Amino acid sequence: MRCYNCGCELSEHSFCTNCLADVTLYKKIIRTSNFFYNQGLEMAKVRDLSGAIVSLRQSLKFNKNNIKARNLLGLVYFEMGEVTAALCEWVISKNLKPKKNMAADYLDMVQSNTAKLDDLNDAIKKYNKALEYCKTDDGIDMAVIQLKGVLKTNGNFVRAHQLLALCYLKANRPELAKRELDKCKVIDVNNLTTLRYLAEADRMLNPPDDPASKKKGRKKGEEEQTSTSYVDGNELIIQPLGIKEKKGSNTVLNILFGIAIGAAAMMLTVFPGRINHERMKAQEEIKAIDNQLDAKNITISELEQKLSNATAENATLQESLGAYAGTEGTLQSMENLLKAAAIYLENPESFLEVADYIKDVDESGWTDGTSENYKRLHGALKAAIAPAVTQAYYDEGYNAYKAGQYEDAIAYFNGAVYFDPTHKDSLYYLGMAYQSSDKKEDAKLTFNKVIELFPGTWHSQNAEKQLKKLDQ
Amino acid sequence: MINFEEELKKFNPSLEVEEVGDAIYNQDITDVADLFIRIIKEDKDN
Numbered sequence: 001m002r003c004y005n006c007g008c009e010l011s012e013h014s015f016c017t018n019c020l021a022d023v024t025l026y027k028k029i030i031r032t033s034n035f036f037y038n039q040g041l042e043m044a045k046v047r048d049l050s051g052a053i054v055s056l057r058q059s060l061k062f063n064k065n066n067i068k069a070r071n072l073l074g075l076v077y078f079e080m081g082e083v084t085a086a087l088c089e090w091v092i093s094k095n096l097k098p099k100k101n102m103a104a105d106y107l108d109m110v111q112s113n114t115a116k117l118d119d120l121n122d123a124i125k126k127y128n129k130a131l132e133y134c135k136t137d138d139g140i141d142m143a144v145i146q147l148k149g150v151l152k153t154n155g156n157f158v159r160a161h162q163l164l165a166l167c168y169l170k171a172n173r174p175e176l177a178k179r180e181l182d183k184c185k186v187i188d189v190n191n192l193t194t195l196r197y198l199a200e201a202d203r204m205l206n207p208p209d210d211p212a213s214k215k216k217g218r219k220k221g222e223e224e225q226t227s228t229s230y231v232d233g234n235e236l237i238i239q240p241l242g243i244k245e246k247k248g249s250n251t252v253l254n255i256l257f258g259i260a261i262g263a264a265a266m267m268l269t270v271f272p273g274r275i276n277h278e279r280m281k282a283q284e285e286i287k288a289i290d291n292q293l294d295a296k297n298i299t300i301s302e303l304e305q306k307l308s309n310a311t312a313e314n315a316t317l318q319e320s321l322g323a324y325a326g327t328e329g330t331l332q333s334m335e336n337l338l339k340a341a342a343i344y345l346e347n348p349e350s351f352l353e354v355a356d357y358i359k360d361v362d363e364s365g366w367t368d369g370t371s372e373n374y375k376r377l378h379g380a381l382k383a384a385i386a387p388a389v390t391q392a393y394y395d396e397g398y399n400a401y402k403a404g405q406y407e408d409a410i411a412y413f414n415g416a417v418y419f420d421p422t423h424k425d426s427l428y429y430l431g432m433a434y435q436s437s438d439k440k441e442d443a444k445l446t447f448n449k450v451i452e453l454f455p456g457t458w459h460s461q462n463a464e465k466q467l468k469k470l471d472q
Numbered sequence: 473m474i475n476f477e478e479e480l481k482k483f484n485p486s487l488e489v490e491e492v493g494d495a496i497y498n499q500d501i502t503d504v505a506d507l508f509i510r511i512i513k514e515d516k517d518n
Contacts, residue, residue, distance in 0.1 A: 026508060026509075030505065033503075060501075083489070084488060084495075085487065088487070088492055088495055088496050092501065117489065120489075121489040125488060128485045131485060135480060196474070
């Protein structure tokens with residue numbers, strides 16, 4: 001402590017040892033200032049910030065040069081979100097004591113982060129705007145929006161919290177006001193404004209028990225306030241009022257309700273799984289049936305193919321059988337040959353009858369599979385009766401030819417030629433019979449055969465003459 | 473019961489950063505010690 005008159009360091013005496021000025025009262029003033037500083041410091045330590053502000057300002061009223069008190073006041077302001085107030089105190093402090101002053105460090109910290117400082121300044125402007133909105137008739141909602149913005153940037157701004165709480169109280173939302181005031185209380189535990197608003201919020205949330213008003217309330221009904229709400233941390237909990245837990249018969253209803261919910265849960269969880277399982281099972285069965293159907297279709301196709309082949313084979317066999325069994329088939333030929341052989345063995349003189357059966361044997365139907373013995377028998381019989389038959393046919397044919405019965409003559413001569421293709425007379429007169437019956441083409445063929453087979457004979461010479469006649 | 477309008481009157485606009493200089497300049501920081509010294513000086517002069 002220095003003398004106010006000469007600036008010399010004061011001693012324990014009540015006067016200045018240098019200028020002899022009386023410093024009794026001056027010392028009391030300085031001590032009072034220090035007392036308030038100590039008080040403010042103690043309050044700040046227990047977060048009674050508003051109380052600390054009062055004490056520190058008192059301290060500075062006694063001694064404006066109490067740098068510790070001024071710096072602490074700036075810190076308390078800053079903690080409460082009053083950035084500009086803090087800056088003011090620190091700037092004054094720095095001016096009063098430029099060296100070895102914590103205020104310089106505080107100012108550096110704030111001013112070095114210009115973006116943060118700008119944000120804080122914007123928050124202050126919004127706060128002021130919100131205050132203006134509050135003073136208008138219907139500006140509460142706008143004020144609330146502005147104040148929420150302020151608190152996003154400067155969450156410790158106690159005045160903004162309080163104003164927001166006041167707006168909520170005005171809007172009959174005490175639960176929200178209480179939430180804001182609780183935040184205030186965390187920052188500044190003993191703020192009178194906060195405590196007053198909290199009391200009001202509590203009063204609104206829990207109206208005092210007034211029997212008269214309770215009766216009145218019951219008479220008017222409970223629709224006006226059916227729930228109460230309170231804030232637990234950041235959660236707003238709304239609890240319905242007037243709902244009593246029912247007992248007795250309602251237990252049964254509750255059990256039934258629980259069973260219904262359980263059944264619904266089963267429907268939603270178990271049944272879809274079962275349905276899917278059954279659906280998959282059905283699909284597998286359908287797939288198996290499809291496979292069986294395909295296999296059966298393949299079998300049917302194979303059987304149809306076999307049936308078709310069998311039908312074709314049957315037709316071929318029927319045709320073959322018909323060929324064998326027909327009047328001109330192999331069986332018939334064989335029958336004719338056997339008859340011819342039987343007749344020839346019984347009576348060799350009946351060669352004409354044998355010849356008739358021999359001619360009915362169809363040689364054109366012979367194949368490689370035709371029995372050699374069959375062929376041999378046929379050849380042997382034919383050779384055995386050939387001379388006699390040829391002569392007999394020739395004689396009969398010649399007589400018919402002379403008699404002008406050319407068709408009969410043709411038949412006889414053909415029979416003779418069948419048994420002996422080298423019989424000149426039969427072949428020549430066959431041509432003559434054709435010519436006489438006006439079958440020119442057959443006549444030409446027959447005469448050409450005569451010329452080819454019997455050259456140098458009169459048969460061929462006459463055949464050539466007849467051919468020339470036919471060509472004219 | 474809180475009167476909203478009355479409570480609102482207790483809220484003052486906050487000082488903006490641009491206004492800090494003027495606020496400091498216009499602030500009367502006279503303390504009790506200053507008053508005491510002035511009184512002593514005046515007493516001496518008289």
